[in-house]
Amino acid sequence: MTDRDPGFSTLAVHAGAQPDPTTGARATPIYQTTSYVFNDADHAASLFGLQSFGNIYTRIGNPTQAVLEERVAALEGGTAALATASGHAAQVVVFQMLLKPGDEFIAARKLYGGSINQFTHAFKSFGWNVAWADPDDLDSFERAVTPRTKAIFIESIANPGGTITDIEAIAAVARKAGVPLIVDNTLATPYLIRPIDHGADIVVHSLTKFLGGHGNSLGGIIVDAGTFDWSKDNKYPMLSQPRPEYHGIKIQETFGNFAFAIACRVLGLRDLGPAISPFNSFLILTGIETLPLRMQKHCENAKAIAEWLVAHPAVAAVNYAGLSGDKYNNLARKYAPRGAGAVFTFSLKGGYDAGVELVSRLKLFSHLANIGDTRSLVIHPASTTHSQLDDAAKIKSGAAPDLVRLSIGIEDKEDLIADLDQALRPGS
């Protein structure tokens, strides 16, 4: 039989899952267990020595989690994946694998506010130094490269502005510098953009957002593209050098093109500890089964609402890459032809106060600090997610004080428009 590639929706339902060998259960069971019995002492030793595939302890891996990992790896076109307790945990594990104290990485300025904080403050205390570059000025990435640069980090669709990053151009800078390109693909999901197809070496996600999709479970994931040669120049000793805790095993040599994912599991997750719970893995897996359907609806609603807002007399500007005429529309057409996502910002002619007023008057949109829920969400980034940045940094990150961010859900778009309409009507 000729091998053929199933489509995205088939992978979203099937990849990684198989009826349970013992019970025949068709849905992936929740393996709510901390640990797993060994067959005998030799089996235990083989597992601990990384000589056998299998389960030891849920901080390192869990069968429900493994299905989630294989599914996301398949959807992204990667060789393997590692799920973590949150998107932030995924980032800590990735950078701990790549950087030593005193090393640097380059990050796009337009990022989720939580990532900006993590990179600026928490990472600084580990001695990992971030150099910021501007995705609207591609040369700024090249200028930021130094001999200590170990990675480049960008978001495919940037939060909060919904701007599209030129992944291929930045991948070329990374290749030239001999460092991996890490892409946070949370806002796009692999349904809209597959960064590995455009040159990413590592993809990270907050599974909490569109992949899980229902606003009920935290999770993060690291996908290994299997594209980066970790053995070159001894730049990444965690992968290329003998590991004393595993009796001198070299991870890259042993695990080939999924070595990064294995290293993140058997060194990063094992030692840092941010394991995802089996129950969260199950809920996120269930969410992923409907990812294609939800993303279609999210994008259709977002475009309709963005177009409606553009025409509204109280609205000063709408920043949605899916709008023709938007600064990022050409990039959106190239990288995300199925839709430009469902998170975007807009500003009101009445400025900051009108934005605050709008948020308080909305009845269907929920005012909270999350995105990628079935429900439509609204927030004022300058006073919340990006509040710890100074004004200049807020503007550079796409969270100017007069902007309101929407994450459009999968309700009926007529009801969402009616809610915005009543909230924008003066004196009602």
Added chain:
Amino acid sequence: MNHDSYDDDYIRGILNGVKSIAMVGASPVNVRPSYFAFKYLAQRGYDMIPVNPGHVGKSLLGKPFVASLRDIDRPVDMVDIFRNSSNIMPAVDEALKMTPLPKVIWMQLGARDDAAAEKAEAAGMKVVMNRCPKIEYGRLSSEISWMGVNSRTLSSKRAPMPTQGMRLSLGRTSLSGGATAAADRAAKNRTDPS
């Protein structure tokens, strides 16, 4: 024969068909990849023969080392070469002198010698390069999925009961080539920088 990627059926056919495997470069050091692969394949029922002139007189998991392929006293279905790309040709030349001729030459992950492959294929042998039989067995049995690895296979059938590790399953549908496109392209670019 395209050696940049292999159909799963090709790999599955080899791993299902061979019974005895001589491993050239097998190491008794239990942190070396060759040791892992040797032990894994032995546990899954293959008749394993360790070949390494530096360890004659010792044995690996109860199997005595031989100095070279010439010293093996029984038919060998597959020669698995755990050597660098530059040391492949002498092992293939030696395999070509064996009677009966082995059916398969397998070069380990990271090893590739197209001239040696051509020579072996001209003699009627099947060739696999730059792959690990342990990883391929783990992938095709879906056992490797326990580590979050993309097995590139799907199945709606009940999985076999795992005993001493999973057994090779024929009931899974393979995605194209069992390969991951981006990783394969990167590997090709490394071997062929043009």
